[in-house]
Amino acid sequence: MIRLVIRLIMIAALIVPNLAVADVAQTPVQFCWAMGKFDHTIYFAEVGNREDRQASFDTLLEISGIDHHAVKCTTSDSETHRLARAQLMKGWLESEFEIVNTTFLSDLDY
Structure with a gap:
């Protein structure tokens, strides 16, 4: 009986992280x-x-005068x-363009 409980706990320990990863992948x-x-x-x-x-x-860019x-x-x-x-990103880095991450700014509610 104890072996069965241990086996079930081990199976659950293997399944739960995979479910969490699957849920994150669907976000x-x-x-x-x-x-x-x-x-x-x-x-x-992003x-x-x-x-x-x-x-x-779009509003962030306009407010910033861009x-x-x-x-x-x-x-x-x-x-x-x-x-x-x-x-x-690979394509942008190979171009002549600068790349600016505005994620922290564009998440504000304007």
């Missing part, structure tokens, strides 16, 4: 970016498990987001 992440019109800069922000922040991001092209946003699960973000 939606929004990734927004815009290219500056005149300053050769890409501004981006936020997980929150409402649509595109308007907040002339920019249209804001683009994607929403995906965290794994897809991680892969897409890495691909975008």
Whole structure:
């Protein structure tokens, strides 16, 4: 009986972390970016498990006086987001553009 209880505890210990990881992988992440019109800069922000922040991001850029092209946003699960973000960053780093992470600012409610 004790061996059965120990075996069940060990199985539960193996399953619970996997469930937590699966839940995190399903968390939606929004990734927004815009290219500056005149300053050769890409501004981006990302936020997980929150409402649509595109308007907040666009407003942040306008309040900051940044002339920019249209804001683009994607929403995906965290794994897809991680892969897409890495691909975008690689392309941006290979370009002549500066990259500015505005996540901490664009999460404010304007």
